[in-house]
Amino acid sequence: MSLLVPPLAVTAFTVTCAAGRGADAFACALATRQSGLVYNDLNELPCWIGRVAGLEVAPLPREFSEWESRNHRLAWLGLNQDGFRERALAAIERYGAARVALILGTSTSSIGETERAYRELDADGRFDAAQRRSRVHHTHALAEFVQHALGTRGPCLTISTACSSSAKVFASAQRLLHAGLADAAIVGGVDTLCGSVLYGFNSLELVSGEPCRPFDADRNGLSLGEGAGFALLENVAADAAAPRLIGHGESADAHHMSAPHPQGLGAQRALEDALVRSGIAPDEVDYINLHGTASRQNDAVEAALVARLFPASVHASSTKGWTGHTLGAAGIVEAVATLLAIERGFAPGTLNAQNLDPACGPQIRIDNAQRRVRVALSNSFGFGGNNCCLAFAAGAA
Amino acid sequence: MSAALEFGIEGIGVWSPELPNWASAQNILCGNVEAMVDAGARPPAAILPPGERRRAPESVLIALEAAQQACTMAQREPRDLPHVFGSAYGDLAINDYLCATLARTPREVSPTKFHNSVHNAPAGYWAIATGCHENSSAVSAGDATFGAGLLEVALLAHRESRAALLCVYDVPAVGPLRDVIACRSAFAAALVLAPWSPRAVARAKLRVGDGATTLAPVPALLHASHAGNPAAASLPLLDALARREPAALRIAISPSLNLHLEISF
Numbered sequence: 001m002s003l004l005v006p007p008l009a010v011t012a013f014t015v016t017c018a019a020g021r022g023a024d025a026f027a028c029a030l031a032t033r034q035s036g037l038v039y040n041d042l043n044e045l046p047c048w049i050g051r052v053a054g055l056e057v058a059p060l061p062r063e064f065s066e067w068e069s070r071n072h073r074l075a076w077l078g079l080n081q082d083g084f085r086e087r088a089l090a091a092i093e094r095y096g097a098a099r100v101a102l103i104l105g106t107s108t109s110s111i112g113e114t115e116r117a118y119r120e121l122d123a124d125g126r127f128d129a130a131q132r133r134s135r136v137h138h139t140h141a142l143a144e145f146v147q148h149a150l151g152t153r154g155p156c157l158t159i160s161t162a163c164s165s166s167a168k169v170f171a172s173a174q175r176l177l178h179a180g181l182a183d184a185a186i187v188g189g190v191d192t193l194c195g196s197v198l199y200g201f202n203s204l205e206l207v208s209g210e211p212c213r214p215f216d217a218d219r220n221g222l223s224l225g226e227g228a229g230f231a232l233l234e235n236v237a238a239d240a241a242a243p244r245l246i247g248h249g250e251s252a253d254a255h256h257m258s259a260p261h262p263q264g265l266g267a268q269r270a271l272e273d274a275l276v277r278s279g280i281a282p283d284e285v286d287y288i289n290l291h292g293t294a295s296r297q298n299d300a301v302e303a304a305l306v307a308r309l310f311p312a313s314v315h316a317s318s319t320k321g322w323t324g325h326t327l328g329a330a331g332i333v334e335a336v337a338t339l340l341a342i343e344r345g346f347a348p349g350t351l352n353a354q355n356l357d358p359a360c361g362p363q364i365r366i367d368n369a370q371r372r373v374r375v376a377l378s379n380s381f382g383f384g385g386n387n388c389c390l391a392f393a394a395g396a397a
Numbered sequence: 398m399s400a401a402l403e404f405g406i407e408g409i410g411v412w413s414p415e416l417p418n419w420a421s422a423q424n425i426l427c428g429n430v431e432a433m434v435d436a437g438a439r440p441p442a443a444i445l446p447p448g449e450r451r452r453a454p455e456s457v458l459i460a461l462e463a464a465q466q467a468c469t470m471a472q473r474e475p476r477d478l479p480h481v482f483g484s485a486y487g488d489l490a491i492n493d494y495l496c497a498t499l500a501r502t503p504r505e506v507s508p509t510k511f512h513n514s515v516h517n518a519p520a521g522y523w524a525i526a527t528g529c530h531e532n533s534s535a536v537s538a539g540d541a542t543f544g545a546g547l548l549e550v551a552l553l554a555h556r557e558s559r560a561a562l563l564c565v566y567d568v569p570a571v572g573p574l575r576d577v578i579a580c581r582s583a584f585a586a587a588l589v590l591a592p593w594s595p596r597a598v599a600r601a602k603l604r605v606g607d608g609a610t611t612l613a614p615v616p617a618l619l620h621a622s623h624a625g626n627p628a629a630a631s632l633p634l635l636d637a638l639a640r641r642e643p644a645a646l647r648i649a650i651s652p653s654l655n656l657h658l659e660i661s662f
Binding site: 098140157171172176180195200202253254258382385386 | 578
């Protein structure tokens with residue numbers, strides 16, 4: 001049986017991260033090489049973070065007050081950029097709520113709110129009455145909130161595979177639509193900065209004291225960030241000119257819980273599967289948005305993989321110098337960077353890198369470039385050795 | 398109502414303190430209450446190397462135990478199977494540890510507990526233990542996690558006409574989390590699905606329909622212990638499989654949608 005999958009139209013997309021609210025602001029930050037990273041002011045850890053400014057003073061509308069959490073605030077903020085919410089509501093109107101699926105990725109959901117509840121336990125060591133909100137303190141809370149806010153009634157799923165979460169949502173949506181179980185899918189992901197990830201990555205000694213420098217020879221770790229992004233997927237007939245999701249590859253390293261396979265075996269498999277499913281050859285790829293966290297191991301393995309598989313003509317880069325590593329939101333944030341490259345004929349470079357690691361081939365670029373991007377890939381790799389590669393292409397001219 | 402997905406069920410695994418494997422679960426579900434045992438708090442999870450077995454959190458142990466049982470029964474190599482691990486809550490003891498440590502001494506967070514806190518920890522340990530490079534996923538859909546996971550893995554098996562593994566698990570809430578999460582038991586179940594062939598123990602036909610119909614009840618015998626455990630939503634299906642009685646089940650995949658699952662033998 002052929003692995004080729006029918007493409008889907010990406011008829012709307014949006015992103016909100018440290019580098020901007022909405023696709024235009026993000027594209028502008030990329031073009032002007034304006035990083036969103038700031039010195040950490042959330043706790044005492046000496047590091048840089050990609051925080052979305054203003055979340056602290058942006059409470060949810062009153063009708064959603066029982067959902068209050070930083071993650072849901074960012075979700076709501078994200079839904080309201082680029083007219084995405086209106087586009088989603090129009091799709092629900094067009095197809096019927098039961099025919100619109102919702103598949104979201106998150107790594108930590110609202111655990112920041114659970115952490116807060118633990119800091120504010122009452123005299124009996126129990127959650128304060130205001131925190132006894134069962135809807136907030138669990139993994140699926142984000143998808144339930146967005147389902148409630150938009151009114152979708154189709155299949156609704158959370159994918160939580162650490163840093164590949166909101167890339168894998170595209171693959172699941174492609175299977176669901178192909179099987180005829182929905183006419184449209186809203187996909188995306190949201191993750192917010194919280195103690196668990198800041199202190200957790202710190203305990204693994206993976207966090208840099210400086211703004212992260214992906215693929216630099218002297219890189220010394222990642223900068224954590226937060227982000228929200230969404231995309232609306234429909235059959236190509238709905239909008240032939242829209243950019244397309246043409247394939248996906250998903251794999252496991254089967255190596256280690258928090259370190260990549262030294263030869264990038266799983267990542268290579270995900271990349272090759274994405275190429276096979278989309279029916280494209282490596283020399284047809286114009287741009288690759290790399291996972292590129294600026295951790296010593298990830299970047300060495302990924303650089304070698306790109307050098308091994310792709311011709312020098314491919315422009316490859318990491319955009320984490322702008323956004324920080326947005327963890328469960330990285331898949332959608334970088335899918336949007338990839339879609340913007342196709343839509344606007346602009347390939348971002350790698351911010352903060354000065355001297356590339358010798359493992360990098362000519363594909364990995366520091367500088368931005370204006371170039372036609374017809375076919376582009378986005379890599380996302382996560383803890384547990386979980387890999388996903390997405391393939392996108394320009395729509396019909 | 399959507400088009401039907403059809404497949405065979407080739408392997409079944411189950412673990413809870415009173416149902417340590419499929420053979421005993423079949424016995425108990427068929428009415429032999431005396432067969433009920435107390436298997437203790439930790440399953441063997443023999444697929445893990447001993448060092449990892451000692452360190453692994455409860456969620457990983459029960460999930461891998463059920464997953465391994467299902468693969469053994471199906472006589473399928475685990476490394477060949479794309480897999481989906483579903484859990485409403487992940488490992489609640491680790492969440493409790495992380496939140497309590499962050500509230501008191503945040504710089505003392507254990508790196509091992511942190512990387513074990515990811516929702517895909519069981520999927521990651523499974524891939525490592527079995528040498529599996531196939532698609533590895535970890536999902537959640539709250540109370541509807543079993544149904545949503547079943548749909549996800551059925552789509553994987555259907556799309557590429559191959560066998561795939563589903564494992565659902567949840568573990569008890571610990572500490573202050575008990576105020577907001579009702580889960581009080583440990584329960585894991587696993588299924589190997591594949592395109593139908595005579596090696597399957599049952600035939601399944603699955604459609605997605607509206608959520609207005611009555612859901613299949615958890616068997617009364619096990620209801621009291623597992624009512625708050627979302628993974629136990631698999632029990633009506635396990636019950637039908639144990640009795641080898643054709644059944645038409647409604648299993649929630651969201652508050653507004655059900656799987657309509659027909660089982661035949």
